[in-house]
Amino acid sequence: MRYVDEYRDAEKARALAAKIAALCEPGRHYKFMEVCGGHTHTIYKHGLEDYLPESISLVHGPGCPVCVIPMGRVDDAIALAEQPNVIMTSFGDMMRVPGGRGSFFDSSAAGTDIRMVYSPLDSLKIARQNPDKHVIFMAIGFETTAPSTAMTVLRAAAEGIENFSIFCNHVTIIPAIKAILESPDLRLDGFIGPGHVSTVIGCRPYEFIASEYGKPLVTAGFEPLDILQSVYMLLEQLAQGRCEVENQYSRVVPWDGNTVALRAVGEVMELRPYFEWRGLGFISHSALKVRERYAAFDSERHFELPGVRVADPKACQCGEVLKGVLKPWECKVFGTACTPETPIGTCMVSSEGACAAYYNFGRFSRQRVREATEVHQIGVHQRQADAHQIGASQA
Amino acid sequence: MCLGIPGEVIEILPDQPDLAKVDVSGVKRAINIGLLTDDPPVPGDWILIHVGFALSKIDEQEAKAAMDFLIGIGQAYEEEIAALLESRIDEET
Numbered sequence: 001m002r003y004v005d006e007y008r009d010a011e012k013a014r015a016l017a018a019k020i021a022a023l024c025e026p027g028r029h030y031k032f033m034e035v036c037g038g039h040t041h042t043i044y045k046h047g048l049e050d051y052l053p054e055s056i057s058l059v060h061g062p063g064c065p066v067c068v069i070p071m072g073r074v075d076d077a078i079a080l081a082e083q084p085n086v087i088m089t090s091f092g093d094m095m096r097v098p099g100g101r102g103s104f105f106d107s108s109a110a111g112t113d114i115r116m117v118y119s120p121l122d123s124l125k126i127a128r129q130n131p132d133k134h135v136i137f138m139a140i141g142f143e144t145t146a147p148s149t150a151m152t153v154l155r156a157a158a159e160g161i162e163n164f165s166i167f168c169n170h171v172t173i174i175p176a177i178k179a180i181l182e183s184p185d186l187r188l189d190g191f192i193g194p195g196h197v198s199t200v201i202g203c204r205p206y207e208f209i210a211s212e213y214g215k216p217l218v219t220a221g222f223e224p225l226d227i228l229q230s231v232y233m234l235l236e237q238l239a240q241g242r243c244e245v246e247n248q249y250s251r252v253v254p255w256d257g258n259t260v261a262l263r264a265v266g267e268v269m270e271l272r273p274y275f276e277w278r279g280l281g282f283i284s285h286s287a288l289k290v291r292e293r294y295a296a297f298d299s300e301r302h303f304e305l306p307g308v309r310v311a312d313p314k315a316c317q318c319g320e321v322l323k324g325v326l327k328p329w330e331c332k333v334f335g336t337a338c339t340p341e342t343p344i345g346t347c348m349v350s351s352e353g354a355c356a357a358y359y360n361f362g363r364f365s366r367q368r369v370r371e372a373t374e375v376h377q378i379g380v381h382q383r384q385a386d387a388h389q390i391g392a393s394q395a
Numbered sequence: 396m397c398l399g400i401p402g403e404v405i406e407i408l409p410d411q412p413d414l415a416k417v418d419v420s421g422v423k424r425a426i427n428i429g430l431l432t433d434d435p436p437v438p439g440d441w442i443l444i445h446v447g448f449a450l451s452k453i454d455e456q457e458a459k460a461a462m463d464f465l466i467g468i469g470q471a472y473e474e475e476i477a478a479l480l481e482s483r484i485d486e487e488t
Contacts, residue, residue, distance in 0.1 A: 038398070038464075041468050041471075042464065042467075045467055045468060091446070091478075092474055092478055116478065116481075117478075117481075117482070118446065118447060118475075118478035118479050118481060118482035119427075119446045119447025119448070119482055119484055120446065120447070121427060121447045121482075121484040122447070122481075122482050122483070122484060125483070125484060141446075144445055144450070145445065145446055147430055147448065147450075148427075148430075148445065148446045148447060148448040151427065151429050151430065151448060196399050196443075196445065196450070199399075199443070199450050199451045200450065221460075222460075222461070222464045223460050223463075223464060251453070251454070251457055252443065252451055252453055252457060254451075258430060258433075258450065258451065259433065260429075260430050260431070260432050260433055261430045261450070264430070351468070351470060351471030351474070352471070360469070360470070
C-alpha cells in the first residue's frame, strides 16, 4: 500500500494544498461533492482529504452505475435469464449485486446461463454464435457506457441479427445531481464534475447547476493533482463571487462532449418518464429506454417482466451514502455485516462504490484519526482524573 | 466497467474500418472506433477505451497518467484488463 508521503507528486500536492488553505474564508466550512466513483477512488487511495484544511469536506455522490441499480431491476434481469433459451450477458461488476432473490452469481449457480462480457459487442458475438438462443445484454451505466450499447444495437440492426436484445438500465447523471440539489439533507458549496461522463455529454448540461442553483462545478481528471486543482478552482470561484462551470480536465473533456456518441444514444434510446434509483427513489426523466423503432432489440418488449419493487434491506444505508449524507464508515453495517466478500448494499459490491473503495484502501481519514484521538484524550483525562481521585483518597 | 483504459492504435483493420488494433499494456486487441468518426484516430494515436469502444483521443502523457491511475486502484484494474483480454470483438463467429 502506498501512503500519502510516498505519493510521487506529494510536493506539488502540498504546494497546491497551501494555496487552497489560503483561499479558505476563516470560520467558513466548505462541502464539495465529487459525483464520480473514480474520483472517490483517487481521494481514498491517496488520502487527499488529509491534504485539505479541516474546513473542507469532500462528500461522495451517486456516480457509481452499479450502486444505483435497484433490487427490483436485478430481480427482473434474473427473471429474464430464467426464460427458456436465453443467454444473459453482463459486465463483471454486476454479477454480485444483490436483488431480492439473490444475485446473477446465485442465479447462475442455480442453472441459468449468465455470462460475463467486457463489451456489449461481445454479447452480440455470442448472439451470432448461438442463433438458436436469445442473447440479452444487461445494459447498465451512465452516459459513458450508453453510447457503446447504442452503437451495438445499431450494429445488430445493420446486420439483421434477430436473437439479440438489451435490458436497458442506462441512467443519466443530470437528474441525479438535481435530486441531490433539491434534497433537504445536504447543503453543498460546489461539485467536482465527473470525468468520463463529461467526455460524452460535455460541460454545457451542468450550466443549470450554476445558473439555477448557484453552485459552481469543475469537471476534473482522475489524478490526485487534478482533484486538488479542481478544489482550488471551486474555492477561487467562491472567493471571487463567481459561480460557473469550469473544465479542469480539458485535455480529455471537450466542452461540447462527443457529438457522435450523443447522436448514437439519441437514435436508439429516449428518456423514460421516471426510473427508480437505489437509495434515491424514483427520479423523473433519469433513465433511458429503447425507442419504438428499435423495439426488436428491447428485452422489455420481448418478455414479460415481474416489475416488482423491492425495498432495500433495512440495515443497508447505501441511500444515505449515495446522497453523500453519510460517509461509508458511518453506516451501521460497514465492515461488519457488510464487506466486499458478503455485501449487503451495492456501494460495497462495485469496485467503484464509495464503501468498497474505502474498505479496500483502509485509509484512516482525518475524521477517524480525530475520533481516535478524542477517545484517546478522553482516556487520558479519565486516567488523570482517576489518578487525582486516588491521590485525594490516599491523602 | 466505468474505467477508461488507455491504448495505442497500431492499425485500422482494412476489412473492418470501424475497428482498430490497439496495444493495451503490450496486449493487442480490436477496439471499435466508431465513436470517433469526427476525428478518426490513426496509427500512433492514443485512445481511451471504454467497454470495447474508443471514447476519446488522448495524448501520450495523459495515457500514462490514466494507466498510473488504473494500476493504483489495483484489483478493479486487474479485473478490467482480464475482461478486456477475454474480449474478441473482431472475430465474427
